[in-house]
Amino acid sequence: MIYLTVTLSVLLGCLAAGLAVFLGRYFIQGRYKRFVSENSACLRALKEINARFTFFPEADFDQKHTYDNENFFDTISCEDFLIYQLQYQAKKIGEQIAKVAYNRSEYCKYIDEIKALRLGEFSSPLGKLKREKVQKVEKELCHKTKLAQPVTQFSLTVRLYCARINGRIYAAKEENFSAERVLALMKRMGNKSGTFYRDRGIWDAICRVERGKVSNRMRFSIYARDGYRCRNCGASQRYAALEIDHIIPVSKGGKSTYDNLQTLCHKCNVEKGNKL
Ligand SMILES: [Zn+2]
Known part of the structure; x- marks a missing residue:
C-alpha cells in the first residue's frame, strides 16, 4: 500500500514538473511571438505586401476517356481528343492560361519585394528578451506569413484508356500539353467557316473523335x-x-x-x- 502511494506521488510529481516546464515554455514562447508580431518591421511590411497581391487558384482541365473499341483507341491520338474538347472548352481553358501567366508575373514581383525586406528591426527595445531567440521567432513567423506559391505553370493532361466489355482497362496512353501547345491549337481552330474548321488537320482530328464516339x-x-x-x-x-x-x-x-x-x-x- 505504501509502495503504491509512493509510486503514485512520484508519478504525479513528474507530471506536475513536466506540465510546469511545458507551460513555462509555452508562455515564454508566447511572449516572444507577441513581441515579434507587435514590433517586427519586417512582419508588418510583409503583411502590407501580402494585401496588395492576389493570385488565381489552380483549375483542373485534364481530360479522360475510356474506349471499348480498340480500333478507335489506336486511331485517336491524345491531341485529337484535346482538339475535340477545345471546341467546347477553349474559352475557359484560354482564360485559365491567361490567369496562370498573370500569377507567374505577379509572383515574380511579389518575390522581388519580399527579398528587399530586412529582418531584425524592431520598433521597441528588446528588454529582457534574448536577441537571438527574437530573431529566430521573427524568421519563423515571416516564413509562415509569406503567401504560398500560386500555380505559375499551365499544363493539361489527356489520358485515353481502352477497356474490355467488363470494364477492365488493358491499354492506356497519355500526353501532357503546355500552354504554348494548347494556344497553338486554338489558333488553328480559330480559322472557321460556320461549324467547319478550315484547317484540314483540325477537321480530320474532330472527325476521328466523332466517329470514335x-x-x-x-x-x-x-x-x-x-x-x-x-x-x-x-x-x-x-x-x-x-x-x-x-x-x-x-x-x-x-x-x-x-x-x-x-x-x-x-x-x-x-x-x-x-x-x-
Ligand atoms: Zn443493304
Missing part, C-alpha cells in the same frame, strides 16, 4: 433497334455483314447520336459512301 455498346443497341437488318435493303444479319452508318456523314458535320446512326449492310454502306 460510337462505342461497341452503342453499336449493338443500334443493331437491336433496327432489328438486325439493313435499313436500306432489308438484308438481315444472317446474309449480310452489318455496319453502322452516320446518316449525315461525320465529314459533313454529322454527330454520333442515336438519331444520326443506322444499320446498313456492307454493300449499301459502300454505295452510300459520303452521300447524305
